[in-house]
Amino acid sequence: MAQLLIDNFRWIMALHVISVISWMAGLLYLPRLFVYHADAPAGSAQSETFKTMERRLLRGIMNPAMIATYVFGILLALAPGVVDWSSAWIYVKLAMVAGLTATHHAFGLWRKDFAADRNRRPARFYRVANEVPTLMMIVTVVMVIVKPF
Numbered sequence: 001m002a003q004l005l006i007d008n009f010r011w012i013m014a015l016h017v018i019s020v021i022s023w024m025a026g027l028l029y030l031p032r033l034f035v036y037h038a039d040a041p042a043g044s045a046q047s048e049t050f051k052t053m054e055r056r057l058l059r060g061i062m063n064p065a066m067i068a069t070y071v072f073g074i075l076l077a078l079a080p081g082v083v084d085w086s087s088a089w090i091y092v093k094l095a096m097v098a099g100l101t102a103t104h105h106a107f108g109l110w111r112k113d114f115a116a117d118r119n120r121r122p123a124r125f126y127r128v129a130n131e132v133p134t135l136m137m138i139v140t141v142v143m144v145i146v147k148p149f
């Protein structure tokens, strides 16, 4: 198993990055949809279209991409010699991953509010929420590429 991970390290890394890009695309786009959806009257044709877009984005792209990110990330972490567990960057990165996962679940709950026509948050709230995954993504990438500590 360990040798298999080492031999295919570059392929696993490629699959990890592909999954990360797909997950991040959804984490950045879904709150944009919420911004516009918040101003669409409940029951309008526009609101119903947003509901379909949000459901498909979350179920069709974001959920599978998050799972794939975890699977390939964990395989990388298990490959002997890839992570120096005495350095701090990996723990900061894992904290950011926890934050991105919590954000994903919060977005999932807010999607359900929209689906049931019970959203009460203003568009401004979702504009701010949109910046949260951006900041965590920046910290994550700096940790894994620069490895500053």
Ligand code: HEM
Pocket: 013, 016, 017, 020, 024, 069, 070, 071, 072, 073, 074, 076, 077, 082, 083, 097, 100, 136, 137, 140, 141, 144, 145
């Ligand atoms: C369960 C979640 C995750 C685990 C266990 C994990 C683990 C890892 C490991 C061990 C590496 C190899 C690090 C190295 O080069 O020394 C890696 C690479 C990478 N990870 Fe993750 N990761 C996870 C989630 C994420 C997320 C959410 C992002 C971005 C938002 C991300 C972005 C990257 C990038 C860009 C690389 C490539 C770095 C390079 O080219 O050297 N990872 N990951």
